[in-house]
Amino acid sequence: MENVRNMFQIMSRNFGLLSEQCCDSCCGQEVSLVQSHILYEINRQHNPSMQDIAVALGMDITTFSRQVKTLTDKGFIKKSPHPSDQRITILSLTPEGLTVENAINLTVNTQLNGVLSTMSEFERETVLRSIQLFNDAMKRSATCCVPPK
Numbered sequence: 001m002e003n004v005r006n007m008f009q010i011m012s013r014n015f016g017l018l019s020e021q022c023c024d025s026c027c028g029q030e031v032s033l034v035q036s037h038i039l040y041e042i043n044r045q046h047n048p049s050m051q052d053i054a055v056a057l058g059m060d061i062t063t064f065s066r067q068v069k070t071l072t073d074k075g076f077i078k079k080s081p082h083p084s085d086q087r088i089t090i091l092s093l094t095p096e097g098l099t100v101e102n103a104i105n106l107t108v109n110t111q112l113n114g115v116l117s118t119m120s121e122f123e124r125e126t127v128l129r130s131i132q133l134f135n136d137a138m139k140r141s142a143t144c145c146v147p148p149k
Helices: 004-025 033-044 050-057 061-073 095-116 121-140
Strands: 077-081 089-093
Touching: 033 050, 033 061, 033 077, 033 089, 033 095, 050 061, 050 089, 061 077, 089 095, 095 121
Parallel strands: none
Antiparallel strands: 077 089
């Protein structure tokens, strides 16, 4: 079996190239890869807090706050206080932010479908099922992404 880390490095690099090309070209806006992930998570979750999104993306809150400020300044994100706890900030996409997120989503899905279309139906189903199995295993694993001591 090929070196597992090498396989993931190559896959991550290839997917990163797909995503970077998308963010550079799909919506006519300057949106970084990290910012596209933030827009995606805000759209995916219902009225998430800043903390919810930062945790979902594995970002420290300081770095995350800077990215949110940039997206807010661009008019893509709206920040609102939580109705029952003013210490919590709720994030939502503005109409322009939703338009950008939808354009990015369409472009990434088109690119991924293009890659998957080079496979047989059996291969596509196997790859997608394997990705789901691996994601599930990562959630269950206490050692995932934690540096050894």
